[in-house]
Amino acid sequence: MPCEGCMERDNKSTDASTEFLLLGFSEPLCLRALLFLIFLIVHLATLAGNMMIFMAVVMEPSRPPMLFFLCQLSVIELCYTLVIVPKALLSLTVVDGSTVSFVGCAAQMHLFVALGGAECFLLVAMAYDRYVAICQPLRYVAVMSEGLCLRLAVACCLGGFAVALVLTVAVFRLPFCQSHRINHFFCDVPAVLHLACTQSYTRELPVLAACVLLLLLPFLLILTSYLCIAAALLHVTSSVGRGKAFSTCISHLAITLLHYGCATFMYIRPKSSYSPARDKMVSLVYTNITPLLYPLIYSLRNKEIRGVLRKMLRRKKIAQLN
Numbered sequence: 001m002p003c004e005g006c007m008e009r010d011n012k013s014t015d016a017s018t019e020f021l022l023l024g025f026s027e028p029l030c031l032r033a034l035l036f037l038i039f040l041i042v043h044l045a046t047l048a049g050n051m052m053i054f055m056a057v058v059m060e061p062s063r064p065p066m067l068f069f070l071c072q073l074s075v076i077e078l079c080y081t082l083v084i085v086p087k088a089l090l091s092l093t094v095v096d097g098s099t100v101s102f103v104g105c106a107a108q109m110h111l112f113v114a115l116g117g118a119e120c121f122l123l124v125a126m127a128y129d130r131y132v133a134i135c136q137p138l139r140y141v142a143v144m145s146e147g148l149c150l151r152l153a154v155a156c157c158l159g160g161f162a163v164a165l166v167l168t169v170a171v172f173r174l175p176f177c178q179s180h181r182i183n184h185f186f187c188d189v190p191a192v193l194h195l196a197c198t199q200s201y202t203r204e205l206p207v208l209a210a211c212v213l214l215l216l217l218p219f220l221l222i223l224t225s226y227l228c229i230a231a232a233l234l235h236v237t238s239s240v241g242r243g244k245a246f247s248t249c250i251s252h253l254a255i256t257l258l259h260y261g262c263a264t265f266m267y268i269r270p271k272s273s274y275s276p277a278r279d280k281m282v283s284l285v286y287t288n289i290t291p292l293l294y295p296l297i298y299s300l301r302n303k304e305i306r307g308v309l310r311k312m313l314r315r316k317k318i319a320q321l322n
Contacts, residue, residue, distance in 0.1 A: 018102035020180045020187070024091030025280065036092040039288050043085045046288070049295035050074040050081075060311070065144040069126045070298060072153050073119065077291040080115040083108060084186050084287045091185035102172070105187040110161075110168040113189065117160030117214040119259065124218045125152040126252050127225040134245050135232045163213050170206035171196075183276035188283060189267070191276065211268055219260055226253070251298050258293065262286045 025032055057063060057071040087108070090098055100108070132143050171189060174196040184191035189207060229249065236242045266282060 018176075018180065019099045020102070020105050020182050020192075021097045021099055022087070022091060022185055022187075023097040023181055023183050024094060024185045029095075032092045035284075036089060039085070039092070039284065040089060042288050042292055043081060043089070046081050046085075046292040046295075047078065049292060050077045053295050053298070054078070056311070065129050065149045066126065068149050069122060069129065069153070072156070073122055073126075073294065076115050076119050076122065077294055080112070080119075081287065081291050083111045083115065088185045088284060088287065097181070100187065105182075105192070106168055106172050109171065109187045109189060109192065110164050112164075112186070113167055113210065113214075114161040114164035116263065117163050117210075118157045119160075120214050120218040120263075121156035121159050122153075123252070123256050123259065124221045124225075125149075125156060127222040127256070128152075130249050130252060131225040131228055133248065134229050160214070163210055167206050167210040184280055184283070186283075186287075188279070190279065194276075207267065215260065215263055215268065222256055254297050255294055258290055262290060 025035075027035070051074075054071055054074040057067050057074075060067065063071070087098075087100075129144055133140050136143065167189070171192055174193075176195050177197045180195065182191050182195065189210075193207065226249070229245075233242050233245055236245065262282075266279070266286065
């Protein structure tokens with residue numbers, strides 16, 4: 001049954017002319033100034049790190065599949081931070097919140113979910129690459145062809161954007177109460193759903209379906225890939241060989257656990273545990289810190305990307321000398 005004060009969907013308050021008020025942060029001004037400085041530095045470092053990996057891979061004439069997928073991951077992280085972080089930094093500078101239009105809020109939610117979903121699917125493609133490399137090494141070049149990698153990359157993006165579009169339309173077709181004050185610094189799904197007037201469980205169904213398609217299903221596929229990898233490594237008698245094979249998976253495993261751990265904490269939980277203040281702080285870390293950790297993890301743990309970065313730096317040094 002709709003809550004008191006609800007407005008019908010055909011009312012002008014829920015059409016494209018509606019404006020939402022993003023309340024942002026209520027912390028003291030000095031703390032917000034400190035957070036702004038910290039996260040501005042982190043944001044610039046994130047852009048520089050992902051851009052460096054993207055440029056290094058693009059300039060490399062021969063790109064193995066893992067480098068190709070890593071390049072796509074860097075592009076996704078660049079777009080992801082540009083969609084969320086500037087608005088978050090703005091929220092730290094204003095006192096009474098900032099307004100966002102109905103269409104702008106829906107667009108931000110769609111891009112945020114789409115890029116996150118594309119990353120979930122991309123992690124599956126990277127897990128499949130590791131599976132073929134370890135379990136079918138003699139067929140690796142034939143299986144992981146350039147055409148297949150390109151099709152997987154396109155499928156990851158299209159899948160993420162399709163699921164995000166359905167979820168966004170479902171959320172913004174709900175009737176909203178008269179209060180359009182979003183207690184967040186961007187149009188996150190739980191924060192917008194909190195404004196919906198319906199008290200039935202139907203408003204939770206789109207989120208549940210999206211979590212299954214974007215989180216649960218990809219995670220199960222990744223888990224299956226690594227179970228097959230573990231079974232294959234049991235037949236490797238050399239401990240050096242097992243260690244070398246497993247070391248190629250460490251970076252991907254670290255990013256997978258980081259991504260799915262944060263996403264699960266934010267979206268797969270009981271409705272009663274929703275806390276706007278906690279969600280804002282977790283989202284601030286999730287949208288700022290984790291995109292910075294991804295290039296650091298791959299730069300430190302992946303031999304191929306370290307080699308590509310060294311080549312790029314050498315070319316830059318030679319160009320400066322010339």
